[in-house]
Amino acid sequence: MRFEGEKATDIRIAYIGGGSKGWAWGLMSDLAAEPKLSGTVKLYDIDYQAAANNAAIGNRLNGREDVSARWTYEAAGSLQAALTGADFVIISILPGTFAEMESDVHLPEEYGIYQTVGDTVGPGGLMRALRTIPMYVEIAEGIERFAPDAWVINFTNPMTLCVRTLYEVFPKIKAIGCCHEVFGTQNLLVDMLKDLKGLEGIARRDIQVNVLGINHFTWIDQASCRGMDLIPLYREFAEKYGEIGFEREPGRWAESPFRSANRIHFDLFKRYHVIAAAGDRHLAEFMPGTWYLKDPETIRSWKIGITPVSLRVQKGENLLRRSERLTNGEEEFPLKKTGEDTVSILKALVGLESLVTNVNMPNAGQIGGIPAGAVVETNASFRADSVRPVQAGELSPDIHALVLRHVMNQETVLRAALTRDKRLALAAFLNDPLVTIAPGEAEALFHRMLNHTRAYLPGWEL
Amino acid sequence: MRFEGEKATDIRIAYIGGGSKGWAWGLMSDLAAEPKLSGTVKLYDIDYQAAANNAAIGNRLNGREDVSARWTYEAAGSLQAALTGADFVIISILPGTFAEMESDVHLPEEYGIYQTVGDTVGPGGLMRALRTIPMYVEIAEGIERFAPDAWVINFTNPMTLCVRTLYEVFPKIKAIGCCHEVFGTQNLLVDMLKDLKGLEGIARRDIQVNVLGINHFTWIDQASCRGMDLIPLYREFAEKYGEIGFEREPGRWAESPFRSANRIHFDLFKRYHVIAAAGDRHLAEFMPGTWYLKDPETIRSWKIGITPVSLRVQKGENLLRRSERLTNGEEEFPLKKTGEDTVSILKALVGLESLVTNVNMPNAGQIGGIPAGAVVETNASFRADSVRPVQAGELSPDIHALVLRHVMNQETVLRAALTRDKRLALAAFLNDPLVTIAPGEAEALFHRMLNHTRAYLPGWEL
Amino acid sequence: MRFEGEKATDIRIAYIGGGSKGWAWGLMSDLAAEPKLSGTVKLYDIDYQAAANNAAIGNRLNGREDVSARWTYEAAGSLQAALTGADFVIISILPGTFAEMESDVHLPEEYGIYQTVGDTVGPGGLMRALRTIPMYVEIAEGIERFAPDAWVINFTNPMTLCVRTLYEVFPKIKAIGCCHEVFGTQNLLVDMLKDLKGLEGIARRDIQVNVLGINHFTWIDQASCRGMDLIPLYREFAEKYGEIGFEREPGRWAESPFRSANRIHFDLFKRYHVIAAAGDRHLAEFMPGTWYLKDPETIRSWKIGITPVSLRVQKGENLLRRSERLTNGEEEFPLKKTGEDTVSILKALVGLESLVTNVNMPNAGQIGGIPAGAVVETNASFRADSVRPVQAGELSPDIHALVLRHVMNQETVLRAALTRDKRLALAAFLNDPLVTIAPGEAEALFHRMLNHTRAYLPGWEL
Amino acid sequence: MRFEGEKATDIRIAYIGGGSKGWAWGLMSDLAAEPKLSGTVKLYDIDYQAAANNAAIGNRLNGREDVSARWTYEAAGSLQAALTGADFVIISILPGTFAEMESDVHLPEEYGIYQTVGDTVGPGGLMRALRTIPMYVEIAEGIERFAPDAWVINFTNPMTLCVRTLYEVFPKIKAIGCCHEVFGTQNLLVDMLKDLKGLEGIARRDIQVNVLGINHFTWIDQASCRGMDLIPLYREFAEKYGEIGFEREPGRWAESPFRSANRIHFDLFKRYHVIAAAGDRHLAEFMPGTWYLKDPETIRSWKIGITPVSLRVQKGENLLRRSERLTNGEEEFPLKKTGEDTVSILKALVGLESLVTNVNMPNAGQIGGIPAGAVVETNASFRADSVRPVQAGELSPDIHALVLRHVMNQETVLRAALTRDKRLALAAFLNDPLVTIAPGEAEALFHRMLNHTRAYLPGWEL
Ligand SMILES: [Mg+2]
Ligand SMILES: [Mg+2]
Ligand SMILES: [Mg+2]
Ligand SMILES: [Mg+2]
Incomplete structure (x- = not known):
């Protein structure tokens, strides 16, 4: 990252869960609207193809008239590849299926x-936590090794235990939820x-x-x-x-x-x-x-x-199809601030x-x-x-x-x-x-x- | 209180709830068995007669061969009278009926x-606490005024909130439960x-x-x-x-x-x-x-x-009759260590x-x-x-x-x-x-x- | 205090040490430059005449073209009079002479x-603290009685002990230094x-x-x-x-x-x-x-x-003469932001x-x-x-x-x-x-x- | 360690600094007077010969009529050898010369x-601490590896920093000073x-x-x-x-x-x-x-x-000569409680x-x-x-x-x-x-x- 006048350029973001069809697209929209920031987003996902599709969707934004900032999107083949050199780490994963x-x-x-x-507390939140915590142990260890000075922003639930695990494993982490x-x-x-x-x-x-x-x-x-x-x-x-x-x-x-x-x-x-x-x-x-x-x-x-989870399944299928259309250009990515x-x-x-x-x-x-x-x-x-x-x-x-x-x-x-x-x-x-x-x-x-x-x-x- | 050789004499105890038929009698037994302590116990109770009866029962112990220590028991007409000059304050009351x-x-x-x-937590414990706390506010204020240096020993339930109230009202109190x-x-x-x-x-x-x-x-x-x-x-x-x-x-x-x-x-x-x-x-x-x-x-x-509370009522009635017999000498007070x-x-x-x-x-x-x-x-x-x-x-x-x-x-x-x-x-x-x-x-x-x-x-x- | 559109009006400030020739004048300048605030400042000082002079100086500002806000200044005859009704209390006193x-x-x-x-720590700061603390005890008691909800802003040294005393005496005070x-x-x-x-x-x-x-x-x-x-x-x-x-x-x-x-x-x-x-x-x-x-x-x-204190004495004398000129209008009050x-x-x-x-x-x-x-x-x-x-x-x-x-x-x-x-x-x-x-x-x-x-x-x- | 009736036998003590001529001899005296404890003391010292001499002195006690307990003393060739199996670790070293x-x-x-x-604070205590802390790092690491459940008793100065270092390096240590x-x-x-x-x-x-x-x-x-x-x-x-x-x-x-x-x-x-x-x-x-x-x-x-350190040097030389006499039996070890x-x-x-x-x-x-x-x-x-x-x-x-x-x-x-x-x-x-x-x-x-x-x-x- 460096400053050019009033702008920060060459910002490097690692996005863990970068194949996401909700949060990742929202981030693309918000970054596209902000003229003072630019750089690279490395998308890492256990579903590599999803990350690669999102990279294609993101890069397609460059050159559009309604886009105020230039960001390069890359799919990363490993956690290490995504984290190395990152100024920021964004985590938004679905723990399990x-x-x-x-x-x-x-x-x-x-x-x-x-x-x-069922994603925070209660029987469901507890089970979700039990399977998420080991994933966050791995992420925290990766950050300690490859991006110890990066700022880490978590969006995954159960929020409290995700952030708690990051600090438990790597107490000097600079993480927020x-x-x-x-x-x-x-x-x-x-x-x-x-x-x-x-x-x-x-x-x-x-x-x-x-x-x-x-x-x-x-x-x-x-x-x-x-x-x-x-x-x-x-x-x-x-x-x-x-x-x-x-x-x-x-x-x-x-x-x-x-x-x-x-x-x-x-x-x-x-x-x-x-x-x-x-x-x-x-x-x-x-x-x-x-x-x-x-x-x-x-x-x-x-x-x-x-x-109902069935509704989430159905929404997921819709998003998958939409992702394909966005990736191959059948549909234009709609810019919309997330709030x-x-x-x-x-x-x-x-x-x-x-x-x-x-x-x-x-x-x-x-x-x-x-x-x-x-x-x-x-x-x-x-x-x-x-x-x-x-x-x-x-x-x-x-x-x-x-x-x-x-x-x-x-x-x-x-x-x-x-x-x-x-x-x-x-x-x-x-x-x-x-x-x-x-x-x-x-x-x-x-x-x-x-x-x-x-x-x-x-x-x-x- | 003063020392005479290896013995502490002239100890002054204020007993709040001194008309009690269980705890008070137990204390009399335990004091009677301890040769190194002697002094005066002032019994205060909202039921003055009960305190007076207990004083009579306690004083009757003096002179018995199986009693190792001389204690004088007095019924006190007010909280102030009981507390003034006390080295120790013992509290064992029944809050309510x-x-x-x-x-x-x-x-x-x-x-x-x-x-x-039903005396500690749960619906019953909570109600008991609500009516006990104002009583302990009054007791704490009395101790602050009349016996601020005394050690206070509480036996009443709900224990935690009784002791908590004493310290809340008079933070320098020397109280234990x-x-x-x-x-x-x-x-x-x-x-x-x-x-x-x-x-x-x-x-x-x-x-x-x-x-x-x-x-x-x-x-x-x-x-x-x-x-x-x-x-x-x-x-x-x-x-x-x-x-x-x-x-x-x-x-x-x-x-x-x-x-x-x-x-x-x-x-x-x-x-x-x-x-x-x-x-x-x-x-x-x-x-x-x-x-x-x-x-x-x-x-x-x-x-x-x-x-069942009915059992407590029945036990209470038995104790009342026994108290009368002990007071007027029909029955001899049985010495028995309480543990x-x-x-x-x-x-x-x-x-x-x-x-x-x-x-x-x-x-x-x-x-x-x-x-x-x-x-x-x-x-x-x-x-x-x-x-x-x-x-x-x-x-x-x-x-x-x-x-x-x-x-x-x-x-x-x-x-x-x-x-x-x-x-x-x-x-x-x-x-x-x-x-x-x-x-x-x-x-x-x-x-x-x-x-x-x-x-x-x-x-x-x- | 009340809002009128984007402006807060009828703000009531009590100024303790309001006869001050440095801080009080600075506040007048800063308030005069802020169009969004207006109200009344009650000046209280153990030197009533100094407060009255400052009131005159402050009120003279109203009507000047280079002044953006209307503030009324009054000398208060007592701490109580100053504090009653205050939204803010400003304290800037000289403790002693x-x-x-x-x-x-x-x-x-x-x-x-x-x-x-010599006003914060060291032998001088310590002596200054010893005489200032009783003054702040009195001020804190006054605030508790007459303006318990007011925000209190202290400028007096030794800063730490002034603010510390305010909270010691009135723990719920809303005070800052x-x-x-x-x-x-x-x-x-x-x-x-x-x-x-x-x-x-x-x-x-x-x-x-x-x-x-x-x-x-x-x-x-x-x-x-x-x-x-x-x-x-x-x-x-x-x-x-x-x-x-x-x-x-x-x-x-x-x-x-x-x-x-x-x-x-x-x-x-x-x-x-x-x-x-x-x-x-x-x-x-x-x-x-x-x-x-x-x-x-x-x-x-x-x-x-x-x-050297002699320099402060000399500065004080100059300020006194200037205060007189400002009070009687011989000299125009110069507006100048304090920073x-x-x-x-x-x-x-x-x-x-x-x-x-x-x-x-x-x-x-x-x-x-x-x-x-x-x-x-x-x-x-x-x-x-x-x-x-x-x-x-x-x-x-x-x-x-x-x-x-x-x-x-x-x-x-x-x-x-x-x-x-x-x-x-x-x-x-x-x-x-x-x-x-x-x-x-x-x-x-x-x-x-x-x-x-x-x-x-x-x-x-x- | 095990109990036999009212006695604890087979206690294993590791003594670090076991060549010491003051503390080690005191411990021998005190152990010799206590009939309820027996076992083995492993003496470890960077001066192996000193430890071996002390072992000889200690073992010579067994069989004496005025000795109430049987303890075996062994010189240990390494920290590991001393610590392995220890129930207790005693540390009393001279850090440096x-x-x-x-x-x-x-x-x-x-x-x-x-x-x-000059051994606790002041310029001397500080220097002594700087050279002692690395030694205690090594000892703490040894205890963590070889005797993590042992109780550790430190006598070395600077006491505070010795104990502090033990806990800093191995937070679960059971150490006292x-x-x-x-x-x-x-x-x-x-x-x-x-x-x-x-x-x-x-x-x-x-x-x-x-x-x-x-x-x-x-x-x-x-x-x-x-x-x-x-x-x-x-x-x-x-x-x-x-x-x-x-x-x-x-x-x-x-x-x-x-x-x-x-x-x-x-x-x-x-x-x-x-x-x-x-x-x-x-x-x-x-x-x-x-x-x-x-x-x-x-x-x-x-x-x-x-x-003066010269006095310590002279005392050290006397002790060295005495150690030789005690080792070879020229002088009988005097039993004396240390307090x-x-x-x-x-x-x-x-x-x-x-x-x-x-x-x-x-x-x-x-x-x-x-x-x-x-x-x-x-x-x-x-x-x-x-x-x-x-x-x-x-x-x-x-x-x-x-x-x-x-x-x-x-x-x-x-x-x-x-x-x-x-x-x-x-x-x-x-x-x-x-x-x-x-x-x-x-x-x-x-x-x-x-x-x-x-x-x-x-x-x-x-
Ligand atoms: Mg949320
Ligand atoms: Mg109980
Ligand atoms: Mg200052
Ligand atoms: Mg010492």
Whole structure:
């Protein structure tokens, strides 16, 4: 990387999971729109052809009139090849296949345990973590050897344990985890200002929030816009829409299992007086199974839906076909900003701007009462070659109790995965809030699920 | 207090709850057997007559041949009168009456929530805490005013929150909480050595243990006797008796709801590889309601029973009659050592001996990963005018998760009680592991229980 | 305070020390230049006439063409009158008179102890602290009673102990301490870029720095400008100018005892490999007396001078005459930006912008290894109604040792002042790095100095 | 090791520095007197012949009537041979020769820096640490490989850095550091009770003390004997003997440079109101050079002397001749208890008794405000296979400041030694309280001293 005037050029990015059809394309779009950055992206994927296709798609952008920056895309044949020389490492992988995800999300349903997403906590999140952690051990070792000074940006779930594993293996890594769920809550506050106050034209970034918690179970205890305290307004908002829910486009939640009507947001506010800052589908999975996900009827009453893996399979097939069309030029790549902060973060880290936004990093005091080293989500100050968490304070004890339960469970899962300890993994499984069934049954479910993901558990005694 | 040769005389003890028929009599017995201590015990009780009767019973001991020490007992007319001039304050009260206890223990049964004791955690423990904390606020304020330098020994449950409240109100208090549950586990290890190794004549104090956790949910991760590591032996013991249970006198558990066959001890060891160090009846209440207390049948299968409050009422009536007989001399007071450490602790604190035993105190680092100030149970070194916790290390993350959940809940209950915050109390209630029912039902139960204990909740908006 | 469109109006500022002829005039200038803020400043001073004069000077600005904002200035008759209703409290006082300052700075010279400023540490800083702390106790109590929600900005020295006292007395205070010394070092880096790289037009705020330490003994371990790492450049800079010194206008140090040639900056960098971030005159006082301040000759060799109190007296007299001319309109108040961040901070706190800059606040983890609660200087994120420290990491152990010595000394001074404990104050005095003389002599000096400031030590046994 | 009835037999001890003529002989004496322990001691020394001689001396004890236990002594040819199979590792080495010690202690005198011992802190202690740390790195690596479960007891100085290095290299080591200086202060309190109260027959162990600080700069803030508070008595004692000093046998300090009259003890108490708990010769070296060690006259006025290395050389020669006589049987080995706790500690660790005594271990919270991991001295509870520090509380800020300065300096020295960083070593050197000379001179001294010890600094750039 070097500076030419106000521009940073020759930036080298290693993209692990570079065959991805969602995140990779989004990054291409965002990079294409940013005139101050240029360089090379090395795409690495265990599916080499997918990476090669994405390289072709990316390179096709150069020369287009609506593209503001020149980036070269290359498929890398190995992790080492991708990492060597990298200034930045972006990680966005699918740990395993839809087959394991099917087991993660839907097998527990046989036991009366329902999950809306199944990728973070709950039985599904735990299994996903067990197979993801060994992959992240390998990635972290690669970064330590081949790109120890690079900044690493993770997008993979389970976010907390992915970032946690990177630091556990290579403590000096410069890694962060980025997720847009808080942005969604900021956008909800924008909508609230329009709904309650008739304010138009407020942008997400105008909503200042203090963020504290863990990924997908993050909380906002201070929010303002142009000096206006948004907490009392939110109380009013939650009263108004608590029962019926609020959506920008009403009724959408019933059409798409990726949407919600924010009823769980409102219910949690009523109970805890602090704003939960992730989508309802994620939040529901962190609370006891008896609350929001008791059975399909209860789930529907909260105006959310289970995201079936079959839908993901179908979407995946569509994307595959689209990828082919984009690769061979049948379809033109559509430029569209993602709304992610990735490019802003790159600009800040190279020294082009400074930024305060939320991020997942090991706790070094940014949240009081959470063990040091546990990965938490708070704001951080981004500047040239530095990401420094902003002190977020402490959660009130009632919410702290809920968050800490997951923090400790995640520590248990980490240790179980690193030491291949089935007993420890089971202990974490039984302690998950969604697991409200009797221990005997839960144990049976655990063993079946673990067996389904065994291909990704080398060295385990199963 | 002063020394005469090797004896400490003129010791002044204030006994709060001095009308008690169990603990007070036990203390009289233990004091009577200790030739090196003498002085005055001021008995204070909201039931003055009960204290006066106990004074009469205590004073009747003087002159008996089998009594080794002279103690004067006085009923005190006020907290101030009891505390003024005290070297030691002993607190052993019943917070409320059997009527509230009936609600605490049995009302949840209507909702499918069963409790074996109901005095520590669970719905019953929480309600008991809410009414006890204001009493301990008053006691702590009294100690700050009238006996700020006295050593305070608490025996009341919920132990953790009683001790926590004392320190919250008067941070410089010299208070400890004593409970014999760990002794019970030491005795179980004595029995184990006899059963597995044929060793006779081992005393409880020969069993060295490292204690860490919170009261009634304490753990032993290191245990030895004469250099022998007891952990592997306990593994063998748990295997041998896991299914059938172990009792010194087999079958007793079925006759008395105060007993158990240690099956939960063994099950927890199998799951966590560390020895739980409280009775099964207490341990069961700290785990999810689906585990050991799911329904009466499950409870019985674990060879424990629910302690019905009616039994306590009946025992209370028997004790009342006996108290009358003892007071008027119809019956002679039977001297019998309790097995508690109280007198050893008194001797250590006045400087007559030194002692290492377990105790409940605010965490100042004796357990890693538990918030500072939370009351924990570990060993401590007792010496003249000092009780200093011994560093116990850190629990493994799976157990830590279980303990921390209760720690945070207790912090929430404390704050709810101090600020009279019903919302916060409900949040703690819903987060208790025994509360596995749907939140709507749980909320209904909460309000009914709270209403039953309202006489002890001055200033609350109910 | 309220918003009107993009402007915050009706802001109420209490200015304690409002008779000041330096800081108060600077604030008037800066406020006059900011169109987005308006309101009222209540000036409180123990010299009421000085406050009244300043009110007259401030109000005279309204109506001038070169003034962008309307502010009303009022002299307040009491602390209560000033504080009541305040949104902001600004504190900038002179603790005591030039007579005490004369003793602080120059009496130690009789004992071979030289001080360049004498207001922060060293014998003079310690005495100043002892008399300032009781004043800040009173101010903190006033804020707790009359303006508990106001943001408090302190400019008085000794900065650390002023802010520390505010939090000690009123722990929920929202107070920060602001000092421009770091800005001076940023400006030095601007000059360096011009000198070494020929770069023009860089502004102070373009220099991103990580700040960590305590006021006037702060360090920068990461510095960049447009992505350029400034640490290696600074090494080159320190080599180039280590012997001869560097000034924007060479030779100025010899003309003014408020200036330096940065030789101590360079020497400290050579020794510790980290950039010291305060002026040489301050830095010198934190190091052992044998280093930079051994005797007048040594001091001169480092191209700094002692600031004689007589010069301050003379400046004070000039300012007094000028104040009279400004008050009665003989002289027009000259508008001139101070370069302080005060107005930016006000704008951020009301919600008009967001800002990351350095500030003095109690340590809550922003610097590792410094006791919690000790006031430290790091960056913080300023937003609507919030100042949240940015995590600065940890100093290397060699520098940490130097900083921690002062931190502990300051804690000792605080406790000495709060408990009026002469013995403790002497212990801190003897442990100051400038006190390299024999303890007997040092003790004699201590008692003479303490006696000179006795008028400000009510309740002490002297 | 195994138990036979109440005895532990077949204990295997590795003695590193086993050719020692002081400590090794003391251990032989103490082991010979303890009937409950027996086994093998493998003596390892870089001077193999010395170890072989000691083995002969030790084995000669077997069969003597006044010997209560059978121990076999063997000279080991390598560190590996000594460590393999060890239950205990005892380390007591002389790091370097008298030549380096001569430079450590006496070269600084040329620069006006006087040291009474020169083995812990000060210029001499620092140099000794720099050459000892690499030796301890090697020992720690050996223990990790060959005896990872052994308990390690260190006697070598500089104690703090020896123990610190062991844990730095092998964090799971079970190591403690033992020093008898606190015992000396307990004995002084025994003498005090006789002098002031006429009490006879008090034993050292009857004096209960709370110990907190770092080795040779440890403090006692609570002391009692049979319930009597010794702090007020010590105040009286310090008043009575502050000027003239106190010795069990008056005047001995003038005859032996290993003795003192406790005047520094008394002076420190007067200044800090807490009892310093090491000999005056050690304490003096932790305070500024201007205090007790300014010049030979000042030193003498405090009734201590510098221990000349020539005296050690002469003593060494005497011991060598005596060793020969003992080896070949010309002289009979005199059994004499050392007063050390070593054998009690061995007995506790094998499970034969339990013990609370002072020990040097990494801080895990036993002292508040000292960084985690820094080696501190406090009481600990010794039991079977466990040494657990007792919480000692926190030093008052004035003493804390003094202790922390050395803690940070020692951390700097450790890092300098491990990374072979001359700059860092110099920074620590300049920050030592004894170094009160100008930095230029100090730097010259540093380089000369470092050069003298260069044979022990492999890999350094000198
Ligand atoms: Mg996400
Ligand atoms: Mg109990
Ligand atoms: Mg300043
Ligand atoms: Mg020693």
